[in-house]
Amino acid sequence: MNRRKILTLAGAGLMALAAGPAQAAPLDKYRWKRRLLLVFAPVKPHPNLVVQRQRLKEAAAGLKEREVTVIEVVQDSVFVDGKLAIEMNAKNLRKQFDTTIVEFTVLLIGKDGEQKLRRDEAVKAEDLFKTIDAMPMRQQEMRQRGQKT
Template sequence: MSKTLLYGATKIDETNAAYAAVATIEQFQWKNRVFIVFADADNSRAARQENQLLADRVALDERDMIVLKLVGSSIKPLFGSGDGLNGEALREELEAPETGEFAAFLVGKDGAIKLKASEPISSGELFAIIDSMPVRAGETVRPEK
């Protein structure tokens, strides 16, 4: 499985395009994490990814997730809303693979790409990545009694 975890760097170089905010989905910045699935030609890996994620809608909701699927340049919201997005612009900005190839991207609340995967990722792996992020840690802190 090929995936690049961009979050785990000790020093983040914000001049690197990989860490730049994704402007096409800036409407979600500081509100939602966005997971984008780019469908493959036969849609098998995309369907597997979709099934993995949607099996735990409560966990998606707890993590303020929006899940989108791109088929060609068409955007289909799978969880949450993706109104007003331009699929072609999103594909170009994320430097996603050619139409017909599978890819999955996680964009954090800060608008930066946190994960690029060329194979489906389990929901457990995805949630572990999200739960290790400082913003998420701040969300789960409970006040002392």
């Protein structure tokens, strides 16, 4: 094999390796494992964000029981359960979920990766839990744990 062909094949292999993990959607690792609550806010002191954080803090036990991971996208930063997630890109998440940097949006994503709820204001924990508890997968989880449906 000549040198030119070897270099071409090596370059193609490196490009394929580089494209592999980088192309995987950052939320794919949660599919079938966790429900996601995405909270998009233009700025940290946004009034709806302050209210949503307080409601989620008060509902922490219910979120844990329902296997919900909270992802905040604020300005150019992404936080997963309160911790900075440098592997996630705020601009890409906004594009994926059709939001802009100037709007407040709350999205509930089921374990199947499908959008279950979308609001442009802070969501009450009761509304969130009612939506989750009506999902077939959640119904099955509750039956398996011996809880009332």
